[in-house]
Amino acid sequence: MKTVFALVDCNNFYVSCERVFDPSLEHRPVVVLSNNDGCVVARSNEAKALGIQMGTPFFKCRDLIRKNSGKVFSSNYSLYADMSQRVMRTLEQFTPDFEIYSIDEAFLEFRAEDLFSLEQLGRRIKNTIRQHTGIPISIGIGQTKTLAKIANKIAKQSASGTFDITDHPDTDILLESIPCNDVWGVGMQYEKLLKLNGILTARNLKYADDAWLRKKMTVMGLRTVWELRGISCIPLEMATLSKKGICSSRSFGKPVETLNELAEALADYTAIAAEKLRKQRSVAPILQVYLSTNRFKPEPQYSAHITYKLPEATAYTPELVRYATACLGKIYRPGYQYKKVSIFFAGIQPQKYLQPNLFPVTRNTFAQKSRFMNAVDSINGRWGSNTAQFAAAGIKKSWRMRRQYTSQHYTTRWSDLPVVKACKTG
Numbered sequence: 566m567k568t569v570f571a572l573v574d575c576n577n578f579y580v581s582c583e584r585v586f587d588p589s590l591e592h593r594p595v596v597v598l599s600n601n602d603g604c605v606v607a608r609s610n611e612a613k614a615l616g617i618q619m620g621t622p623f624f625k626c627r628d629l630i631r632k633n634s635g636k637v638f639s640s641n642y643s644l645y646a647d648m649s650q651r652v653m654r655t656l657e658q659f660t661p662d663f664e665i666y667s668i669d670e671a672f673l674e675f676r677a678e679d680l681f682s683l684e685q686l687g688r689r690i691k692n693t694i695r696q697h698t699g700i701p702i703s704i705g706i707g708q709t710k711t712l713a714k715i716a717n718k719i720a721k722q723s724a725s726g727t728f729d730i731t732d733h734p735d736t737d738i739l740l741e742s743i744p745c746n747d748v749w750g751v752g753m754q755y756e757k758l759l760k761l762n763g764i765l766t767a768r769n770l771k772y773a774d775d776a777w778l779r780k781k782m783t784v785m786g787l788r789t790v791w792e793l794r795g796i797s798c799i800p801l802e803m804a805t806l807s808k809k810g811i812c813s814s815r816s817f818g819k820p821v822e823t824l825n826e827l828a829e830a831l832a833d834y835t836a837i838a839a840e841k842l843r844k845q846r847s848v849a850p851i852l853q854v855y856l857s858t859n860r861f862k863p864e865p866q867y868s869a870h871i872t873y874k875l876p877e878a879t880a881y882t883p884e885l886v887r888y889a890t891a892c893l894g895k896i897y898r899p900g901y902q903y904k905k906v907s908i909f910f911a912g913i914q915p916q917k918y919l920q921p922n923l924f925p926v927t928r929n930t931f932a933q934k935s936r937f938m939n940a941v942d943s944i945n946g947r948w949g950s951n952t953a954q955f956a957a958a959g960i961k962k963s964w965r966m967r968r969q970y971t972s973q974h975y976t977t978r979w980s981d982l983p984v985v986k987a988c989k990t991g
């Protein structure tokens with residue numbers, strides 16, 4: 566059975582999310598900054614045209630953006646995650662064979678005989694996403710996932726935003742214009758090797774020798790090359806595997822010195838990670854706590870970590886906070902300016918295989934703990950995170966990240982709903 570793949574990629578995703586709720590941002594340079602407003606992580610086409618590169622520190626382009634009446638945003642991840650959900654739910658309506666590849670990318674698979682025109686299908690998907698979510702996308706269609714990725718790159722340059730490589734009379738001409746390292750799965754480690762052997766373009770790679778490829782790039786490299794030849798070797802990954810490890814870690818907005826403040830931040834991160842754990846119905850048997858100063862500053866340096874095996878795997882926040890705090894106490898040294906504390910849950914396992922301890926470590930039963938955490942999660946799910954939170958995580962949270970330019974939580978907080986038109990009553 567012949568199938569084709571479509572790769573859907575949201576254009577300048579974070580910027581597009583901001584634009585949906587503020588149309589005055591259209592046709593202006595817009596950038597979104599990383600955590601702590603450090604550097605640029607998303608750019609509108611206008612910002613790209615000003616020469617602002619990905620990863621540029623904010624202070625280096627601040628004036629340039631201001632001079633060109635541009636706009637700057639701190640990253641608003643709850644908005645981006647929610648908009649991503651909406652895009653993915655809409656895409657799902659087109660086919661059951663569907664893989665979420667990243668926050669703003671998805672693969673769709675179609676049976677070729679079902680389709681009248683791929684180009685038309687691409688346009689229909691693009692228009693539907695635009696209408697349902699306001700997000701502009703590009704679509705590349707190809708016989709394999711690797712070719713769909715390449716088609717998407719070409720689609721990005723085209724006015725229509727869609728490109729069907731299966732329809733092209735001479736694919737080799739297109740592949741000639743794609744450098745090797747732009748091929749999906751060819752990482753930096755192979756780029757050099759290929760160059761040394763005169764393989765510079767995707768077309769060169771397509772006609773490389775199988776035995777040589779297998780020897781030098783393993784069977785994974787060979788798979789990529791077969792995909793360039795139109796033979797599908799990389800299937801969709803439809804089941805999202807639950808995470809084996811969960812980490813919650815952020816740099817502080819300002820250096821933190823006291824154990825109290827560190828413990829607050831750690832409790833906050835632990836609560837976030839524990840919520841993720843419960844969302845995927847898992848429990849953690851092992852936790853690790855990391856603590857470090859800022860190694861880019863000319864100050865006394867210290868960093869440490871500690872691993873702790875819990876007496877019983879759990880997803881119960883109060884217990885996890887208690888153990889994490891105890892771990893922190895063991896590695897904390899006074900007199901340093903700390904930049905970061907993190908928590909990592911390892912060896913995560915499904916809750917249904919939990920082996921309860923014969924001699925329970927806490928007085929509350931498993932059912933009581935679950936009921937309690939369910940209540941907390943549903944309150945926060947409905948009224949926003951941290952509506953119900955643990956006192957251990959602090960009230961003032963002076964260590965919080967810097968986020969000076971955040972937009973509203975348009976889609977996930979009632980009070981931030983956009984107002985279309987204010988009207989007088991009565």
Ligand SMILES: [Mg+2]
Binds near residue numbers: 574575577
């Ligand atoms: Mg994108």
